Amino acid sequence: MASRNRVNGAAAEVKQIGRPPKLGQNFLTDRGTAEKVVAALGDMSRETVVEIGPGKGALTSLLAAGAGKLIAIELDRVLAAQLRMKYAPRAKVEIIEGDILKIDLSTVLGPRPGALAGLAPAPPRKVQVIGNIPYYITSDILLRLFSYCAHFDKIVIMVQKEVADRIAAKPGGKEYGLLSATAQLYANVEKLFTVPPEAFAPPPKVDSAVLRLTVAPQFERLNVPEREFIDFLKLGFGQKRKTLVNNLKPGYGAEPVKAALKKAGMRADSRSETLPLEKAAAVFRMLQGKEVS
Ligand code: SAM
Numbered sequence: 001m002a003s004r005n006r007v008n009g010a011a012a013e014v015k016q017i018g019r020p021p022k023l024g025q026n027f028l029t030d031r032g033t034a035e036k037v038v039a040a041l042g043d044m045s046r047e048t049v050v051e052i053g054p055g056k057g058a059l060t061s062l063l064a065a066g067a068g069k070l071i072a073i074e075l076d077r078v079l080a081a082q083l084r085m086k087y088a089p090r091a092k093v094e095i096i097e098g099d100i101l102k103i104d105l106s107t108v109l110g111p112r113p114g115a116l117a118g119l120a121p122a123p124p125r126k127v128q129v130i131g132n133i134p135y136y137i138t139s140d141i142l143l144r145l146f147s148y149c150a151h152f153d154k155i156v157i158m159v160q161k162e163v164a165d166r167i168a169a170k171p172g173g174k175e176y177g178l179l180s181a182t183a184q185l186y187a188n189v190e191k192l193f194t195v196p197p198e199a200f201a202p203p204p205k206v207d208s209a210v211l212r213l214t215v216a217p218q219f220e221r222l223n224v225p226e227r228e229f230i231d232f233l234k235l236g237f238g239q240k241r242k243t244l245v246n247n248l249k250p251g252y253g254a255e256p257v258k259a260a261l262k263k264a265g266m267r268a269d270s271r272s273e274t275l276p277l278e279k280a281a282a283v284f285r286m287l288q289g290k291e292v293s
Contacts, residue, residue, distance in 0.1 A: 024134025030199035052131030164209035187213035
């Protein structure tokens with residue numbers, strides 16, 4: 001399992017606009033939007049769903065009605081207590097007061113002590129994740145989820161629109177960067193719809209967008225080791241204005257990088273934002289000396 005540190009270079013990419021409210025608390029008030037966000041998970045009647053930051057429960061009530069089991073993780077003590085009281089009679093709803101960036105999700109999602117403890121466990125089903133998440137820690141949350149990616153198969157999140165555009169960006173445009181490459185290494189990313197500030201109270205200063213990430217780690221397909229390849233991407237995307245050769249030469253030397261780019265069919269003055277993951281993997285493998293032909 002990847003540690004969070006392996007990928008957290010991407011976190012530095014998200015710039016904040018304005019000063020966010022305490023804990024990013026812009027609560028969704030538009031019922032139609034809440035229904036659309038929850039519908040993006042598809043049929044969840046037999047699934048376990050983890051909600052990040054349930055807040056005042058705009059998504060939670062729909063999830064509690066529709067999911068096979070709901071685990072909601074809220075950092076704000078008062079909001080968590082209110083939700084716990086509200087859902088106390090519902091055995092399939094669990095409210096956890098905790099920090100999504102610190103909580104051990106393997107423990108939360110793993111087998112619990114109880115009547116069946118000691119029996120051979122069935123292989124755990126993958127769970128779904130959903131959240132209108134605090135925007136100021138979007139990258140940290142995503143990277144945290146990726147570090148537990150073996151547990152998840154679908155992640156639906158509402159984020160700042162500008163950040164959604166970057167997470168979903170394809171190589172070649174100016175929005176493509178380390179955050180896009182990292183997200184797309186772990187998941188197929190779909191940008192579903194945008195949401196205006198008026199759908200929230202208080203309204204955020206930015207538009208929002210909903211993403212669906214279908215978890216599908218690409219390391220095997222690309223034939224690259226997870227940690228080393230992410231370190232390589234961090235170096236390659238190090239400084240956006242520099243060419244790949246200039247970014248990568250402290251690690252590999254300029255001439256080997258130029259030769260690898262040429263073999264991969266890329267120009268010597270290519271920049272990281274033009275590099276598709278497949279080409280990045282080919283260059284990486286050549287520089288590791290594993291594919292020199
Ligand atoms: N889901 C609710 C909604 O749609 O109205 C609330 C969304 S609000 C944008 C983000 C929520 O995440 C807040 O309730 C906030 O207290 C909670 N939160 C902030 N940081 C958190 C963290 N590190 N772990 C868990 N919850 C967090």
